[in-house]
């Protein structure tokens with residue numbers, strides 16, 4: 090797990106995207122540090138692919154800014170894009186080329202010099218377990234190996250940030266395990282964002298998770314924080330008239346808080362210091378109008394469903410894909 094002192098590789102600030110009148114990504118801000126693997130979750134149509142396409146410079150934002158290793162993607166797209174590797178949902182493979190030919194082609198697209206290419210290709214193949222199939226036609230490889238080629242093309246130019254959109258979809262369980270191990274290894278050197286629907290994948294691969302719903306980020310925290318939810322050292326509370334987060338944080342026993350829509354909060358607490366009684370007292374004396382207080386004994390799936398079934402928009406709108 091990278092520390093807070095690891096360099097920042099991605100800084101996304103107040104990013105939004107509209108299609109006609111419809112806001113599909115709404116004021117999203119987050120950061121990524123070197124070595125970190127970030128899982129990007131959300132139901133269909135939440136806005137994950139749209140966000141990823143903006144991060145990779147394939148779609149212009151309606152608002153907001155994106156900095157890759159301190160370079161502004163909108164002001165200096167060429168330099169910023171050189172620091173990103175992208176595996177889209179449908180890998181852009183040329184099946185009639187061999188693995189080596191294809192990686193050479195992709196390297197040239199990334200403006201790599203002829204002299205730098207052989208070492209870079211060898212390195213990408215080594216990292217992705219492709220050393221023995223360099224001369225094979227991509228079309229003749231198994232789906233798992235084709236996915237490795239997809240990842241190799243995303244890292245051949247040694248980018249700082251690697252973005253993988255649903256990298257294990259359609260693979261068999263053994264291939265899934267291999268690709269997850271590979272992603273974990275990539276995280277040591279690069280920063281990685283993976284978009285996925287598969288909740289156990291997030292647990293096994295990611296350091297941090299972000300959940301998107303109706304274009305907004307509704308959860309952003311470490312896997313440890315997620316696991317705390319699952320262990321149950323957490324309370325779900327609802328307040329009609331909530332105070333500042335700092336006031337909640339001062340209550341004895343509270344270790345951290347996630348704010349949810351509708352005045353709801355997940356309150357994490359240290360083992361053996363359940364702050365329920367203190368919360369009830371504080372809510373009563375502070376006029377916070379407590380309407381919900383439940384232990385959060387949730388599975389990852391429960392948490393996901395809880396966060397992505399509330400309407401987070403001021404007025405309901407069509408989010409059908």
Ligand SMILES: Nc1ncnc2c1ncn2[C@@H]1O[C@H](COP(=O)(O)OP(=O)(O)OP(=O)(O)O)[C@@H](O)[C@H]1O
Pocket residue numbers: 108113131132133134135136137138139140408409410
């Ligand atoms: N080119 C477009 N024109 C209009 N609406 C679009 C366009 N592309 C995406 N959308 C809409 O934007 C919303 C977000 O889509 P997006 O593909 O980003 O979601 P997602 O979270 O990646 O979903 P999935 O998991 O199904 O890939 C959806 O409601 C979709 O219909």
